[in-house]
Amino acid sequence: ATMPPLLAVIANAGRHGVLVKSAVAMEQLGTATRVAFDKTGTLTEGIPHVATVRVLSDTPGADGDSPAERLLGLAAAAENPSEHPLARAVVRAAQRSRLPIIPAWEFGSVPGRGVRARVAGRWVEVGSPAHLLAERHRGADRRAMACGDLRDGPVDGDDDAGVTAALAELEVSGQTAVVVRIDGRVAGVLGLADRPRPDAAHTVAHITALTGATPVLLTGDNPYAAAHLADQVGVDDVRAGLLPQDKVQAVRALQTEGQRVLLVGDGVNDAPALAAAHAGVAMGQAGSDLALQTADAVIVRDELSVVPAVIALSRRARRVVI
Ligand code: ADP
Numbered sequence: 001a002t003m004p005p006l007l008a009v010i011a012n013a014g015r016h017g018v019l020v021k022s023a024v025a026m027e028q029l030g031t032a033t034r035v036a037f038d039k040t041g042t043l044t045e046g047i048p049h050v051a052t053v054r055v056l057s058d059t060p061g062a063d064g065d066s067p068a069e070r071l072l073g074l075a076a077a078a079e080n081p082s083e084h085p086l087a088r089a090v091v092r093a094a095q096r097s098r099l100p101i102i103p104a105w106e107f108g109s110v111p112g113r114g115v116r117a118r119v120a121g122r123w124v125e126v127g128s129p130a131h132l133l134a135e136r137h138r139g140a141d142r143r144a145m146a147c148g149d150l151r152d153g154p155v156d157g158d159d160d161a162g163v164t165a166a167l168a169e170l171e172v173s174g175q176t177a178v179v180v181r182i183d184g185r186v187a188g189v190l191g192l193a194d195r196p197r198p199d200a201a202h203t204v205a206h207i208t209a210l211t212g213a214t215p216v217l218l219t220g221d222n223p224y225a226a227a228h229l230a231d232q233v234g235v236d237d238v239r240a241g242l243l244p245q246d247k248v249q250a251v252r253a254l255q256t257e258g259q260r261v262l263l264v265g266d267g268v269n270d271a272p273a274l275a276a277a278h279a280g281v282a283m284g285q286a287g288s289d290l291a292l293q294t295a296d297a298v299i300v301r302d303e304l305s306v307v308p309a310v311i312a313l314s315r316r317a318r319r320v321v322i
């Protein structure tokens with residue numbers, strides 16, 4: 001006699017805009033002791049905009065009337081095949097400047113790191129400073145980039161002090177900095193700004209009040225941008241600079257401490273962590289197919305406040321069952 005009420009609750013969740021994939025998942029959702037959130041696209045609107053373009057090395061001969069336009073145009077061409085929110089922002093910025101988006105070849109992307117593609121005869125890479133600059137300092141084999149690994153080696157003439165200053169300027173202001181390399185050389189830095197979702201702070205507080213679970217932020221972004229956002233939405237436990245597999249490790253570490261982890265992610269890079277968590281909720285609109293397959297529940301309506309609603313439903317379902 002337990003199934004009918006549970007099914008009723010799952011159906012009810014559907015009316016709230018949440019697809020719950022199993023009765024077990026429905027029960028797990030209500031028992032979390034840690035609620036881990038992805039940042040970009042989950043706690044933030046995920047529609048960042050390019051706020052800053054810093055050119056460190058011009059690319060003569062590329063399309064565009066100014067060094068900044070040439071940098072933006074090449075970056076947008078490489079980002080165009082990507083569905084990542086940062087990539088969409090770079091493409092929109094180029095379109096707003098009326099730059100043509102030239103075709104990209106041999107496109108490759110590495111989750112949590114960035115993209116690379118061949119654009120008008122040049123290798124263009126756009127990605128996280130931690131990754132693109134660390135590779136440069138490690139001096140990895142330049143030719144590896146052609147294999148789609150976003151690996152590259154040092155190129156003489158890079159202005160390290162210029163890169164460091166540009167990154168510091170963007171990061172202390174809470175912008176997400178991405179590095180643009182052209183033919184292995186750091187050509188510039190883009191600063192992207194994103195807003196918290198209007199219901200993020202309220203949702204975090206609501207979940208804490210409802211469950212007593214401690215909110216945690218798991219993000220691939222830099223510690224400054226992470227802390228800036230965490231402050232705005234009321235999360236104290238912040239873990240930044242995480243690759244997708246680091247998010248899995250973070251979830252497992254919490255589980256090893258005996259915590260029951262509910263992960264809320266936007267899915268583009270979060271599929272492995274969604275699968276590792278006790279319960280995973282994917283924000284459906286931005287979520288990739290993979291995340292939709294691995295998550296236990298999918299928020300079809302693009303509203304974070306649905307998460308506490310479904311947790312409340314889950315807890316009610318448990319009371320009915322027990
Ligand atoms: P989050 O955990 O905040 O959602 P992601 O894991 O999606 O962040 O990405 C982590 C970092 O990797 C970004 O802040 C950015 O520096 C870099 N990155 C990932 N994908 C891209 C991309 N398509 N273009 C530029 N940078 C990217």
Ligand code: MG
Binds near residue numbers: 040269
């Ligand atoms: Mg994300």
